[in-house]
Amino acid sequence: MIRVLLAEDQAMVRGALAALLTLEGDIEIVAEIGRGDEVVKAALSTHPEVALLDIEMPGCDGITAAARLHAQLPGCRIMILTTFGRPGYLRQAMESGVVGFLLKDAPATQLATAIRRAMAGERIVDPSLAMAALSEGNNPLTERERSVLAVAKGGSSIAEIASSLALSEGTVRNYLSVAIQKMGVRNRIEAARLAEQKGWL
Amino acid sequence: MIRVLLAEDQAMVRGALAALLTLEGDIEIVAEIGRGDEVVKAALSTHPEVALLDIEMPGCDGITAAARLHAQLPGCRIMILTTFGRPGYLRQAMESGVVGFLLKDAPATQLATAIRRAMAGERIVDPSLAMAALSEGNNPLTERERSVLAVAKGGSSIAEIASSLALSEGTVRNYLSVAIQKMGVRNRIEAARLAEQKGWL
DNA sequence: TCATCTAAATGACATTTGTCATACACAGTT
DNA sequence: AACTGTGTATGACAAATGTCATTTAGATGA
Numbered sequence: 001m002i003r004v005l006l007a008e009d010q011a012m013v014r015g016a017l018a019a020l021l022t023l024e025g026d027i028e029i030v031a032e033i034g035r036g037d038e039v040v041k042a043a044l045s046t047h048p049e050v051a052l053l054d055i056e057m058p059g060c061d062g063i064t065a066a067a068r069l070h071a072q073l074p075g076c077r078i079m080i081l082t083t084f085g086r087p088g089y090l091r092q093a094m095e096s097g098v099v100g101f102l103l104k105d106a107p108a109t110q111l112a113t114a115i116r117r118a119m120a121g122e123r124i125v126d127p128s129l130a131m132a133a134l135s136e137g138n139n140p141l142t143e144r145e146r147s148v149l150a151v152a153k154g155g156s157s158i159a160e161i162a163s164s165l166a167l168s169e170g171t172v173r174n175y176l177s178v179a180i181q182k183m184g185v186r187n188r189i190e191a192a193r194l195a196e197q198k199g200w201l
Numbered sequence: 202m203i204r205v206l207l208a209e210d211q212a213m214v215r216g217a218l219a220a221l222l223t224l225e226g227d228i229e230i231v232a233e234i235g236r237g238d239e240v241v242k243a244a245l246s247t248h249p250e251v252a253l254l255d256i257e258m259p260g261c262d263g264i265t266a267a268a269r270l271h272a273q274l275p276g277c278r279i280m281i282l283t284t285f286g287r288p289g290y291l292r293q294a295m296e297s298g299v300v301g302f303l304l305k306d307a308p309a310t311q312l313a314t315a316i317r318r319a320m321a322g323e324r325i326v327d328p329s330l331a332m333a334a335l336s337e338g339n340n341p342l343t344e345r346e347r348s349v350l351a352v353a354k355g356g357s358s359i360a361e362i363a364s365s366l367a368l369s370e371g372t373v374r375n376y377l378s379v380a381i382q383k384m385g386v387r388n389r390i391e392a393a394r395l396a397e398q399k400g401w402l
Numbered sequence: 403t404c405a406t407c408t409a410a411a412t413g414a415c416a417t418t419t420g421t422c423a424t425a426c427a428c429a430g431t432t
Numbered sequence: 433a434a435c436t437g438t439g440t441a442t443g444a445c446a447a448a449t450g451t452c453a454t455t456t457a458g459a460t461g462a
Contacts, residue, residue, distance in 0.1 A: 009306075010284065010305040010306055011305070011306055011307060011308050011309060012218075012282070012303075012304075012305045012306070012307055012308065012309045012311075012312060013214055013217065013218075013305055014309070015221060015308065015309020015310070016214065016217035016218045016220065016221040016309055017213075017214075017217045018309075019217065019220045019221040019224055019309070020216060020217040020220040020221070023220055023224075081213070083211065102213075103213075104211040104212070104213045104214055105210075105211055105212055105213070106212060106213055107212050107213065107216065108212060108213045108215070108216020108217055108219075108220070109216070110213075111213060142438090142439095144438095144439070144440090155386075155388065155390035155391040155394055157387060157388065157418075157419090158418070158419065158420095159418090167439095167440075167441090168440075168441055168442080170440090170441060170442060170443080171439085171440055171441060171442095173419070173420065173421085174420095174421090174422095174440085174441085176419085176420075177419090177420055177421055177422085180420075180421095181421090185356075186358065186420095187356065187358065187419080187420080187448085188419085188420090189356035189390050190356040193356055343408095343409095345409070345410090358448070358449090359448070359449065359450095360448085368409095368410070368411085369410070369411055369412080371410090371411060371412060371413080372409085372410050372411055372412090374449070374450065374451085375410085375411085375450095375451090375452090376410095377449085377450075378449090378450055378451055378452085381450075381451095382451090387450095388418090388449080388450080389449085389450090
């Protein structure tokens with residue numbers, strides 16, 4: 001039996017995935033969690049061989065959870081199972097010790113297969129996502145541009161961004177302006193959108 | 202056996218939900234669809250007794266699909282199963298002939314129960330959502346304000362919104378200004394966000 | 403018919419935003 | 433010590449945006 005930990009915030013989806021995996025004779029769900037910050041604790045007490053993590057979770061996001069889990073329990077194979085095919089996430093995930101990256105758009109049958117392949121030591125990446133990651137290239141934004149965009153995303157005014165980051169308004173405008181040009185969009189709303197969509201946060 | 206149609210765009214979630222329901226002895230999935238605009242066709246050929254629709258789907262959204270399905274096959278009990286607990290959606294859904302509204306945040310066990318209760322002629326609404334709908338009150342936006350906000354949501358400039366709706370720029374500014382004041386926010390980005398979040402689209 | 407209402411438009415105005423040139427401090431290199 | 437790059441800041445300016453008073457043209461209704 002392959003011992004699997006399942007972390008996904010939507011209870012119904014989590015339960016459904018558990019049902020799906022339980023139908024496979026060789027897979028056993030040893031932990032079900034709905035928050036990112038409880039992953040490590042649950043893993044330490046249940047010793048899963050494979051951990052399946054969603055990215056969007058309350059507490060902490062799946063990629064952060066993956067990094068922590070990898071540090072604490074390096075023997076556990078971590079797979080990300082998520083809605084978002086942002087190439088930037090794939091890169092971050094791979095740097096966090098993740099061995100597989102599946103999309104919820106993939107057929108349900110692939111999930112069990114992927115788990116078995118992960119157990120066999122393979123790396124699993126959704127092929128369409130891998131292609132996208134290659135063609136996307138790297139994050140063109142600097143650290144500061146990212147942080148400014150992250151705040152701008154919420155719809156704040158320049159003045160609010162400036163005070164929330166302890167920068168001057170002019171500086172904030174500069175970063176936004178540069179980011180807007182780098183991404184070839186026309187205002188900070190589109191810039192924030194695009195950056196988020198690509199996983200460049 | 203209760204004949205169920207399942208429409209949900211993420212293949213893995215769809216498959217998992219199907220597995221979950223199939224475990225129940227009295228439920229049979231007669232159709233699985235990943236697009237809103239294929240719901241009616243599938244229903245006409247498989248005659249489900251209950252249809253489970255997600256809101257976010259390619260082709261057309263679940264609420265529109267519900268309205269069409271209700272018109273074509275009034276005997277089929279339609280339930281919305283979705284991520285978004287926007288009270289505005291609940292109202293629209295109820296006006297579209299839907300008998301139940303469940304959130305994916307609810308425990309997995311509730312799904313089968315809800316299906317059986319729908320078959321028994323009950324209306325099923327997630328209690329937390331019903332409360333929210335009551336306390337939220339009504340959509341304060343006029344038709345035009347809504348359409349302008351719907352375009353603004355994508356990050357377009359005023360000029361783009363104006364041409365896309367065949368209105369003058371000044372008029373668009375007026376509508377946005379009124380909407381911004383009605384909602385007590387500070388710019389159209391926040392206004393669009395808030396309106397969407399409340400399901401006031 | 404007249405009064406009223408609404409959607410749409412206009413124009414004026416202040417504020418916010420995006421762009422750009424420039425400056426300065428600091429760290430790391432050469 | 434001089435050079436380079438980066439992060440931060442200023443100030444100036446044009447363009448976009450938000451606000452407001454006012455107008456026009458249809459539609460509705462008494």
